[in-house]
Amino acid sequence: MTTIANAQPAFKGGQEALMSFLKSKIVYPEYSSKNCISGTINVSFRLDKDGRITDAKVQQGLGIDLDDEALRVIKLTSSRWTVPADFNTTTNLVQPIRFDPDLTNCRSSNPADMQAAINNYKVQQELENAVTNYYINKYQGKADLSKESYIITLKKQLGFDDDLINDLLKQAKEKLKQGDKDSACTDWNFIHNMGSNKADSFIAKYCSPSAP
Numbered sequence: 154m155t156t157i158a159n160a161q162p163a164f165k166g167g168q169e170a171l172m173s174f175l176k177s178k179i180v181y182p183e184y185s186s187k188n189c190i191s192g193t194i195n196v197s198f199r200l201d202k203d204g205r206i207t208d209a210k211v212q213q214g215l216g217i218d219l220d221d222e223a224l225r226v227i228k229l230t231s232s233r234w235t236v237p238a239d240f241n242t243t244t245n246l247v248q249p250i251r252f253d254p255d256l257t258n259c260r261s262s263n264p265a266d267m268q269a270a271i272n273n274y275k276v277q278q279e280l281e282n283a284v285t286n287y288y289i290n291k292y293q294g295k296a297d298l299s300k301e302s303y304i305i306t307l308k309k310q311l312g313f314d315d316d317l318i319n320d321l322l323k324q325a326k327e328k329l330k331q332g333d334k335d336s337a338c339t340d341w342n343f344i345h346n347m348g349s350n351k352a353d354s355f356i357a358k359y360c361s362p363s364a365p
Contacts, residue, residue: 160237162200162246164230171230175250178226180327182218183320184277188270189259190215191252194223197245204234212247217274223250225328225336280307285346304348313347322352334359 164171184190198209209227214220227248236242254262287304290296308314325340338360341352
């Protein structure tokens with residue numbers, strides 16, 4: 154007796170169209186780009202009967218900014234899937250997403266350098282949190298202002314400068330062009346919480362509760 158498997162969901166246009174869509178939407182995260190980090194991130198998700206993405210999460214990643222970007226671009230495929238009528242919508246699907254940095258800047262990179270950068274990212278996150286928490290508290294009038302010189306030193310150590318801000322503004326602009334306002338607002342709010350006002354006009358225009 155031959156068992157016929159139920160039909161599976163398919164991206165509209167087929168697998169090649171899915172690969173092209175994902176590649177076109179990836180905005181290479183600033184840290185991984187500068188540190189020549191490559192890798193494949195596996196994202197699991199479910200689809201409802203209308204082809205909308207639900208329960209998306211990183212199944213296997215590197216624990217760095219590539220994970221967030223992989224999750225973001227999978228969510229952009231929402232409503233672009235054809236789902237058979239008999240498909241079980243509680244089924245977890247897994248999509249690998251490959252990241253490869255610009256080789257013109259990364260020819261001298263090696264696996265040891267990449268692993269060191271991944272490890273450093275996790276340490277850096279704690280320092281970033283110290284900076285952003287300070288400014289969040291400062292905006293609320295709750296910060297210990299005697300710590301500002303230490304925070305400024307941390308910012309220099311982390312490379313929180315105009316070049317980084319410009320890179321983040323460019324990154325947010327690209328996400329907004331893709332219709333991903335939430336991710337753009339995340340970038341703009343990060344700039345704000347670095348103690349800069351360079352994204353404040355975008356936050357006011359796009360990220361307030363009354364924004365269109």
